[in-house]
Amino acid sequence: MTNLFSDPERALLDAILAELIPANPDRRIPNASEAETADYLANQALANAGFQEQIRAFLSRAQSLAGEVNTDFVRQLETELPEEFSAVLTETYKGYYSRPDIRAKVGVGAHPIHPDGYPVARETPEFMDQLTAPVRARGPIYRDPTGPGGLNNGK
Amino acid sequence: MANEPVDVLIVGAGASGAAIAWSLLETRMRILCLEQGDHLADKDFPSRREDYELARYGEFSCDPNVRNLKQDYPINSKDSCITPVNWNGVGGSTINFLGHWPRLRPSDFRTRSLDGVGEDWPVDYHTLAPFYDMNDAVTGVSGLGGNPAYPDYTPALPPIPIGKLGQTLAKGCNELGWHWWPSDVSILSQDHDGRQKCVNAGTCDLGCAAGAKGGTNFTYWPMLENAGVELRTNSRVREILIDEDTGFATGVLYHGADGQLHEQKAELVIVACNGVGTPRLLLNSKSKLFPDGLANRSGMVGKNLMFHPLTGVSGVFDEPMKGHEGPMACSILSQEFYESDPARGFARGYGLHSGRSTTPMTYALGGYGIDNPIPWGAEHREIMDTVYPYLAGFTVVAEDLPEEHNCVTLDPELTDSDGIPAPKITYKLGDNTRAMLKHGEARAAEILMAAGAKRVLTKGTDDVWWRAGWHQMGTCRMGNDPETSVVNGWGRSHDVKNLFIVDGSIFATAGAVNPTSTIQALALYVGDSIKTNIATLFD
Numbered sequence: 204m205t206n207l208f209s210d211p212e213r214a215l216l217d218a219i220l221a222e223l224i225p226a227n228p229d230r231r232i233p234n235a236s237e238a239e240t241a242d243y244l245a246n247q248a249l250a251n252a253g254f255q256e257q258i259r260a261f262l263s264r265a266q267s268l269a270g271e272v273n274t275d276f277v278r279q280l281e282t283e284l285p286e287e288f289s290a291v292l293t294e295t296y297k298g299y300y301s302r303p304d305i306r307a308k309v310g311v312g313a314h315p316i317h318p319d320g321y322p323v324a325r326e327t328p329e330f331m332d333q334l335t336a337p338v339r340a341r342g343p344i345y346r347d348p349t350g351p352g353g354l355n356n357g358k
Numbered sequence: 359m360a361n362e363p364v365d366v367l368i369v370g371a372g373a374s375g376a377a378i379a380w381s382l383l384e385t386r387m388r389i390l391c392l393e394q395g396d397h398l399a400d401k402d403f404p405s406r407r408e409d410y411e412l413a414r415y416g417e418f419s420c421d422p423n424v425r426n427l428k429q430d431y432p433i434n435s436k437d438s439c440i441t442p443v444n445w446n447g448v449g450g451s452t453i454n455f456l457g458h459w460p461r462l463r464p465s466d467f468r469t470r471s472l473d474g475v476g477e478d479w480p481v482d483y484h485t486l487a488p489f490y491d492m493n494d495a496v497t498g499v500s501g502l503g504g505n506p507a508y509p510d511y512t513p514a515l516p517p518i519p520i521g522k523l524g525q526t527l528a529k530g531c532n533e534l535g536w537h538w539w540p541s542d543v544s545i546l547s548q549d550h551d552g553r554q555k556c557v558n559a560g561t562c563d564l565g566c567a568a569g570a571k572g573g574t575n576f577t578y579w580p581m582l583e584n585a586g587v588e589l590r591t592n593s594r595v596r597e598i599l600i601d602e603d604t605g606f607a608t609g610v611l612y613h614g615a616d617g618q619l620h621e622q623k624a625e626l627v628i629v630a631c632n633g634v635g636t637p638r639l640l641l642n643s644k645s646k647l648f649p650d651g652l653a654n655r656s657g658m659v660g661k662n663l664m665f666h667p668l669t670g671v672s673g674v675f676d677e678p679m680k681g682h683e684g685p686m687a688c689s690i691l692s693q694e695f696y697e698s699d700p701a702r703g704f705a706r707g708y709g710l711h712s713g714r715s716t717t718p719m720t721y722a723l724g725g726y727g728i729d730n731p732i733p734w735g736a737e738h739r740e741i742m743d744t745v746y747p748y749l750a751g752f753t754v755v756a757e758d759l760p761e762e763h764n765c766v767t768l769d770p771e772l773t774d775s776d777g778i779p780a781p782k783i784t785y786k787l788g789d790n791t792r793a794m795l796k797h798g799e800a801r802a803a804e805i806l807m808a809a810g811a812k813r814v815l816t817k818g819t820d821d822v823w824w825r826a827g828w829h830q831m832g833t834c835r836m837g838n839d840p841e842t843s844v845v846n847g848w849g850r851s852h853d854v855k856n857l858f859i860v861d862g863s864i865f866a867t868a869g870a871v872n873p874t875s876t877i878q879a880l881a882l883y884v885g886d887s888i889k890t891n892i893a894t895l896f897d
């Protein structure tokens with residue numbers, strides 16, 4: 204956990220993150236705040252001065268907005284600060300989906316993808332024969348102006 | 359600083375540079391390859407990391423303007439609707455390419471005679487066929503023989519699984535009576551030649567850590583280096599030098615790993631820098647003899663830039679399509695609309711490539727080749743839960759026609775880290791291409807519905823994918839007429855008799871398939887022609 208954000212800033216950011224990527228309680232998929240995406244954003248901001256400026260401007264405007272953080276609140280930020288919002292949204296998606304546990308919850312392997320990959324069964328030659336039969340039955344579908352064969356048999 | 363002269367100097371260690379070096383091995387000439395990037399060890403491929411997807415947006419982006427690594431050169435694409443993408447290092451763009459491996463078709467070499475558009479090539483399919491076979495044997499190609507879209511040939515290895523996604527889409531094509539076939543891929547479906555088969559990880563753009571993908575870092579280069587070809591990395595060629603009296607190339611000036619400018623002399627110079635890097639280098643090689651750039655008496659260096667503009671259409675199905683399981687390259691390819699049909703209102707045609715779906719982060723950020731994140735909030739949750747896992751789709755890959763105004767020039771201000779002018783791309787989509795993409799979107803939607811999709815998602819705009827500049831062709835085209843082409847029918851410059859070009863810039867037209875199997879077959883053909891004509895090579 205980094206200290207880039209003050210406690211109130213962090214709380215505000217977490218509330219916004221929960222709006223950006225909401226949870227799916229039925230499938231136990233956490234929202235972006237629960238997935239600690241704010242830590243990822245803080246690290247990005249520390250590594251990239253341009254992004255730090257953008258997220259600071261974004262949070263500063265958010266702090267000045269009245270009312271509870273809900274969809275309308277976030278929509279207002281999107282309208283008022285389109286560039287900063289877009290940068291925060293992009294980094295939020297990156298931070299959230301780079302977590303192996305989140306990947307697994309949306310149906311993709313949690314593991315580093317090499318060397319294990321995924322086991323995928325190969326279709327049998329008989330199956331492929333059957334599937335391609337209508338395509339083969341039509342015969343050639345190419346024009347060959349320089350050789351025999353093809354649609355017009357070389358003509 | 360000067361180095362010992364060599365017989366053959368190849369600039370660029372990518373797909374084409376490796377292939378021609380291999381072809382020339384048997385001549386026992388001294389071969390040197392200068393490459394601006396470096397070797398990349400398998401252990402450094404991001405797919406071994408837990409957060410592997412992040413690399414796609416940073417140091418392993420396909421876009422050199424995003425990666426911004428020392429070996430990259432920036433590309434000014436402000437006047438283009440597509441930006442070129444690549445990899446600069448040993449293996450070139452075969453490091454991050456997807457290994458989709460279709461050949462051009464016989465009609466692609468005769469578009470002017472057959473359809474009144476583009477140009478006829480000075481070579482034909484049947485001349486190249488043995489070189490396709492030769493290259494496939496070195497590269498390791500998987501696929502199914504008997505494809506009625508081509509003269510007969512059979513890939514050496516059985517097809518990779520087309521998976522649930524491919525089977526579903528194939529059934530849709532069958533329902534409509536349209537062509538489809540499992541895609542040829544330069545990806546191993548079984549262990550082969552000491553290399554491991556594909557593990558279906560789906561991260562081919564992040565470098566294949568299994569060694570299953572036929573990048574030249576795994577295929578040609580290990581053989582070449584063992585055989586004594588010198589590969590000098592971190593060596594960026596600034597300019598090709600010319601003898602003003604004889605008009606022959608004498609070698610190059612390059613920035614070496616030590617940061618110094620070196621001269622390298624050679625009897626024969628072969629340029630293999632891809633369709634943007636090659637015209638850039640020639641245009642930067644100015645002399646009294648060639649004030650507008652080397653080998654540019656025709657004025658065609660940099661002109662006729664062609665990409666394969668593309669757009670995507672997806673269907674949402676009832677069951678998970680498991681699109682992330684398997685190599686990213688095409689699972690099946692429909693060439694039903696490849697040949698010209700005047701009734702369609704455009705010349706030439708397109709392919710429908712069934713891309714597999716991407717991983718969650720890439721999907722959330724808008725998909726591969728696009729930067730347009732999906733919505734946030736409740737809609738985000740809905741899409742990720744009820745759309746993303748159920749997707750299967752096609753990309754419509756259009757044949758671009760050569761148009762002179764689509765071009766690569768030198769940017770007057772932007773430079774790379776060595777101060778060499780960067781390329782500037784001026785490119786807009788032709789009306790023919792636009793009509794083709796529209797037609798393709800509608801046909802793709804028909805297949806998806808026939809395959810059982812509940813609904814079809816299209817972008818609803820005319821935009822093409824921004825990072826679809828994977829294939830860069832036409833900028834030093836081949837032809838018989840020195841007035842309208844840069845190299846002859848076997849890759850030799852019309853103007854400079856010991857200068858050859860072997861990358862996609864020599865394509866006369868683009869076809870509607872991925873180009874690398876043809877680029878390498880052509881490079882082997884050029885190599886063969888050099889060997890055949892060796893006694894009179896410079897006449």
Ligand SMILES: Cc1cc2nc3c(=O)[nH]c(=O)nc-3n(C[C@H](O)[C@H](O)[C@H](O)COP(=O)(O)OP(=O)(O)OC[C@H]3O[C@@H](n4cnc5c(N)ncnc54)[C@H](O)[C@@H]3O)c2cc1C
Nearest residue numbers: 370372373374394446447450451456457458595861872874
């Ligand atoms: C993300 C991605 C996906 C792709 N997918 C496919 C696919 O599925 N199927 C397919 O057929 N094609 C695909 N391609 C395209 C394919 O990679 C290229 O067609 C192929 O690599 C081009 O070969 P080449 O030899 O012309 O250039 P490259 O392979 O790009 O090699 C050029 C080399 O030249 C070097 N170079 C350039 N300028 C200089 C200089 N001045 N001095 C020294 N060295 C220099 C570069 O560093 C580079 O290593 C893809 C490309 C990308 C980027």
Ligand code: SF4
Nearest residue numbers: 556557559560562566
């Ligand atoms: S999916 Fe296959 S080809 Fe692609 S990177 Fe993984 S092992 Fe290599």
